[in-house]
Amino acid sequence: MSRAEALYRLQMFDLDLDKAVRRAREIDAAIKDSPAVSRVRTELTAIQSVVARATSEHRLIELDAQGADEKIASEEKRLYGGTIKASKEMMDTQHEVESLKKRRAEVEGKMLEAMMAVDEARVTERRLQAALKQAEGKWAEDNVALNKEMGELRTRYAGLAEQRKGLISAIPKPDLDIYALLRAKKPNGVAVSLIKAGTCGTCGEEASSMHIQQARQGAILVTCSSCGRILHG
Ligand SMILES: [Zn+2]
16 A cells, blocks of 8 residues: 555545534534524513513403492492481592592493403413423424434544554655644545546646656655645556
């Protein structure tokens, strides 16, 4: 095996390892965050505060109605209980009861409106609760698949890393150093380029016939005169 070929094989492992690491990062991010779940959760929190506001509004009106009922009852008791002697007081009390009943009717209308507002908000709340449950279920399902994929990636990574060790042991240290240096510098970690139709397969620069021949013989490492990658062909 030529020196360049050994590095080219190593690169195939490394590119596979890079891919596994990238995918693992994607999975990590996807498991941490579910946009669908957090969106529904935000909507639910908002409607829950609407329900709370509407409920307390309704309760206040209810208390108002209760107060009016009690006042009406006590005035009517006075009116028909025979405690009032003067007719003027009698008439005043009758007026008072009438005006209280009018107010009570208005309160009744408001109470109905408030009740409807509560009901409406509760319907939305229940709908969002169901939507949240569904989104969370879907998320959990996705996570099962993602966790499974993550487990497979780990196994694959460990296998590749083990094979890589064996490969490295057969490559001279200076070659490994050049390879590592190029990999760190070059986009996507491509340090070794295949010669394709007499040109560098990565940057397209034409390789001299001497370089092509040297690359084939494999006794020395030949680099592309344009991009500096190790040529293998
Ligand atoms: Zn090149």
